[in-house]
Amino acid sequence: MQPTQLFRGVVGSHYGLDVTAQSAQLFAAKLAPSWKMVMAAKRKRIPWEVFRQQYEQLLDMNWQLYHREILETLDHASLEYSVDLAPQLHLLCYCQEGKDRCHAELLIDWLCENAPHAFVRGGSAATFPDLSLLEGGL
Ligand SMILES: [Zn+2]
Numbered sequence: 001m002q003p004t005q006l007f008r009g010v011v012g013s014h015y016g017l018d019v020t021a022q023s024a025q026l027f028a029a030k031l032a033p034s035w036k037m038v039m040a041a042k043r044k045r046i047p048w049e050v051f052r053q054q055y056e057q058l059l060d061m062n063w064q065l066y067h068r069e070i071l072e073t074l075d076h077a078s079l080e081y082s083v084d085l086a087p088q089l090h091l092l093c094y095c096q097e098g099k100d101r102c103h104a105e106l107l108i109d110w111l112c113e114n115a116p117h118a119f120v121r122g123g124s125a126a127t128f129p130d131l132s133l134l135e136g137g138l
Pocket residue numbers: 093094095101102103104105
């Protein structure tokens with residue numbers, strides 16, 4: 001089985017799995033940072049590097065407790081397929097495309113590192129599907 005290619009996407013703009021503190025459902029919430037961490041980073045009470053460490057610690061902990069449920073959630077999320085049938089999944093957050101400090105990017109790195117047989121990075125923001133092409137009747 002081919003590993004799932006992971007991409008970042010925007011809630012409301014892409015199919016995929018919501019991994020935000022605000023609105024992730026069920027075990028996808030185990031892949032989100034805590035609300036407290038998000039607010040501290042947004043208000044710049046903690047530097048990005050501290051946010052990253054705290055978030056990775058939280059992921060490590062949740063992975064120990066729930067890795068089976070998390071893998072199942074990712075497996076049943078809204079997968080798409082590339083032309084060569086590689087499964088693809090967008091991990092969704094509210095950051096606009098192109099924003100570089102996004103927890104979903106950290107999550108993609110973390111998943112690829114901790115479950116390398118299951119996941120690979122699907123590429124940069126430049127590879128987002130262009131929805132305007134589809135609307136044009138592709
Ligand atoms: Zn984000």
